[in-house]
Amino acid sequence: MDRRSFLAATAATVGGGLSAQAQNYSDYTQDPRPDVPEGTCTAGSLDGPVLAGSPMVMGPAADAISILQPMQRMGTGYLEFAVADGPWQRVDGGHAGLLPLSEHVLKFRLPPLPPGQEVRYRIVAHTIGWVKVRQFYHGELKAGEPQTSEVRSFRTLDPDAATTNFVVWNDTHENSETLKQLHERTSPLRPDFMLWNGDQSNDLHFEQDMAGQILNPAGLAVGDQWPIAYVRGNHECRGPAAPALAQFTGAPDDRYYYGFRSGPLAAIVMDTGEDKPDDSPYFGGMAAYGPMQERQAEWLKAIVQEPWFRDAPHKALFCHIPLWFRHPKLTANAFDGHRHCRGLWEKTLVDAGVKLVISGHTHDYLWMPADANRPIGQLIGGAPQPAYATLIEGTATHDELNLKMTKLDGSLVAEVKLTA
Ligand SMILES: [Fe+2]
Ligand SMILES: [Fe+2]
Numbered sequence: 348m349d350r351r352s353f354l355a356a357t358a359a360t361v362g363g364g365l366s367a368q369a370q371n372y373s374d375y376t377q378d379p380r381p382d383v384p385e386g387t388c389t390a391g392s393l394d395g396p397v398l399a400g401s402p403m404v405m406g407p408a409a410d411a412i413s414i415l416q417p418m419q420r421m422g423t424g425y426l427e428f429a430v431a432d433g434p435w436q437r438v439d440g441g442h443a444g445l446l447p448l449s450e451h452v453l454k455f456r457l458p459p460l461p462p463g464q465e466v467r468y469r470i471v472a473h474t475i476g477w478v479k480v481r482q483f484y485h486g487e488l489k490a491g492e493p494q495t496s497e498v499r500s501f502r503t504l505d506p507d508a509a510t511t512n513f514v515v516w517n518d519t520h521e522n523s524e525t526l527k528q529l530h531e532r533t534s535p536l537r538p539d540f541m542l543w544n545g546d547q548s549n550d551l552h553f554e555q556d557m558a559g560q561i562l563n564p565a566g567l568a569v570g571d572q573w574p575i576a577y578v579r580g581n582h583e584c585r586g587p588a589a590p591a592l593a594q595f596t597g598a599p600d601d602r603y604y605y606g607f608r609s610g611p612l613a614a615i616v617m618d619t620g621e622d623k624p625d626d627s628p629y630f631g632g633m634a635a636y637g638p639m640q641e642r643q644a645e646w647l648k649a650i651v652q653e654p655w656f657r658d659a660p661h662k663a664l665f666c667h668i669p670l671w672f673r674h675p676k677l678t679a680n681a682f683d684g685h686r687h688c689r690g691l692w693e694k695t696l697v698d699a700g701v702k703l704v705i706s707g708h709t710h711d712y713l714w715m716p717a718d719a720n721r722p723i724g725q726l727i728g729g730a731p732q733p734a735y736a737t738l739i740e741g742t743a744t745h746d747e748l749n750l751k752m753t754k755l756d757g758s759l760v761a762e763v764k765l766t767a
Contacts, residue, residue, distance in 0.1 A: 427469050453472060455470075460503050508539075515543075521731075580707070608659060613662045615656075617666045651698075669707075705750075706727050
């Protein structure tokens with residue numbers, strides 16, 4: 348084939364759409380979008396305020412910290428952190444050398460940090476936008492002026508600490524009043540970590556809303572001064588934006604099951620997935636939580652053998668859907684997830700000495716002590732409505748694990764004391 352007939356054949360193959368000539372980007376006389384004026388921002392954002400709200404520190408273990416910064420314009424950036432009085436160190440997010448680019452959130456995974464240390468951090472970001480130049484639709488890349496967040500700090504968990512204190516929220520479901528009051532109750536406690544036990548949202552509909560749902564709920568800075576232990580609820584499995592959850596959370600390895608140690612407490616977080624069987628028509632063929640729960644069962648068998656867990660004075664499981672549940676309003680098959688998880692995990696938990704499950708989901712707070720039919724005590728937190736919402740405060744020493752569940756007005760709902 349000579350050159351002329353090769354070009355003709357290529358043009359024929361391209362057919363119907365762009366001509367071979369229009370793809371020649373060195374030909375300035377050809378404009379693929381005559382309707383778009385020169386200088387138009389065709390992607391990203393031009394200079395302007397780029398950071399939105401406050402960052403959230405997630406992990407919670409010192410070797411599994413991610414920090415997420417909400418954005419209000421498309422931009423890129425990096426994070427700087429300093430341990431105690433040490434020098435600033437830079438963390439680039441993104442992947443394979445390309446820094447992150449997002450209009451909603453920048454996520455930075457920190458290297459393993461030393462335990463029990465104050466860590467200062469700040470985010471530096473700028474807008475990124477592309478403007479049309481001649482026929483080049485994304486002709487020129489324009490970077491905005493760098494903007495630096497204020498310096499914030501948190502303290503890393505210390506597995507060797509003599510004591511720990513923590514708080515648990517659950518089922519806040521975007522209720523602003525409840526979130527505000529939980530935050531007001533939590534701040535003076537300055538917990539070592541805050542565990543958010545699922546159903547942060549009323550389903551995940553739009554990525555543009557997710558930073559507001561998870562990172563700055565009700566516009567509050569709930570996770571910039573202590574690490575958040577993130578637990579996925581069934582509502583974070585729902586909606587067209589649910590696949591984007593990992594962009595807005597910092598669970599270790601982006602899995603919603605993990606373990607960590609804070610002083611005398613060894614904690615396991617597990618992912619109970621959805622509340623109905625995978626083949627429920629409600630999920631439209633998108634559910635495979637059963638196999639994930641089986642993988643967690645194998646993971647659990649291994650992790651409870653690790654010394655940090657095995658040798659801890661207190662062992663607790665945090666999971667959104669309770670492992671034991673009865674409710675007169677629900678038919679037997681309307682709430683199947685808990686039976687599947689319990690069947691897979693219970694023996695390992697009991698054999699490993701786990702003595703407490705802390706859950707949510709039912710919107711009906713309840714303490715269920717261990718008994719002949721239930722080998723592990725289970726504490727279920729309250730509802731999204733302020734009148735039924737609860738705050739769980741936990742403290743542990745070597746000898747005792749104490750939990751206090753109160754309503755938002757401070758009235759006591761349940762008190763649990765477990766000994767080593
Ligand atoms: Fe809920
Ligand atoms: Fe739930």
